[in-house]
Amino acid sequence: MEINKMSDVMGVIANEDITESRFVLVTPNACDTVDFGSQSDLPGVKLPRTSTEAARARYVITWPVPYQTVPLYVPTPALSYSLRRGGFDQTGNLPMTDTTIYLTWPGQQHGVTIPSGYLALAFGQGVFTLPSGHWVDSAAMRLAGNPFTVSNYEDHSTDAGKPRYSTTNVVGYVRRYDSATDDLEVRTLNP
Numbered sequence: 001m002e003i004n005k006m007s008d009v010m011g012v013i014a015n016e017d018i019t020e021s022r023f024v025l026v027t028p029n030a031c032d033t034v035d036f037g038s039q040s041d042l043p044g045v046k047l048p049r050t051s052t053e054a055a056r057a058r059y060v061i062t063w064p065v066p067y068q069t070v071p072l073y074v075p076t077p078a079l080s081y082s083l084r085r086g087g088f089d090q091t092g093n094l095p096m097t098d099t100t101i102y103l104t105w106p107g108q109q110h111g112v113t114i115p116s117g118y119l120a121l122a123f124g125q126g127v128f129t130l131p132s133g134h135w136v137d138s139a140a141m142r143l144a145g146n147p148f149t150v151s152n153y154e155d156h157s158t159d160a161g162k163p164r165y166s167t168t169n170v171v172g173y174v175r176r177y178d179s180a181t182d183d184l185e186v187r188t189l190n191p
Contacts, residue, residue, distance in 0.1 A: 008124030014114045015044040018061055021134045022161030023150040025057040045122055047161040048152040055169035057150040059122035063107030072102040074115050125190045132182035136164035142177040
């Protein structure tokens with residue numbers, strides 16, 4: 001996702017696994033806090049479940065600016081400071097068979113899922129370029145000026161959080177479609 005213009009941004013906690021560039025709605029933080037409650041004051045975000053929630057899903061989620069160094073381990077190993085055993089009273093955390101290791105910060109790639117409980121940025125009103133596959137394709141979505149709403153789990157299970165053409169529950173408008181890359185530039189309305 002490319003951020004072309006924005007006027008509203010806030011730090012949030014992902015309440016579930018959410019692919020970058022999905023539209024989300026703000027909710028209470030449902031995840032555990034870190035470092036003596038340092039994240040307890042941040043709101044949570046989630047993908048819309050119903051059309052009513054989709055009408056409130058006016059924020060686009062993305063990875064934060066790198067606050068950690070790479071490599072990034074998802075999920076973080078039991079001993080985050082060391083990948084070694086940590087003493088005979090600790091369980092070993094190698095091999096890491098169910099861990100993804102990012103050598104490049106995930107926010108510098110398209111469509112990487114932000115895990116539940118991780119910090120993220122939610123952008124409100126602005127102009128964003130969504131890469132191919134991150135919006136529901138239709139002839140109407142390719143026309144500049146057409147309105148869109150957000151898909152939800154109830155009506156469009158696999159596309160929840162993706163923008164789709166609709167004249168009801170409008171959250172933004174199409175600005176430009178790039179036929180060479182299949183990217184879609186959208187403008188979101190004030191949340």
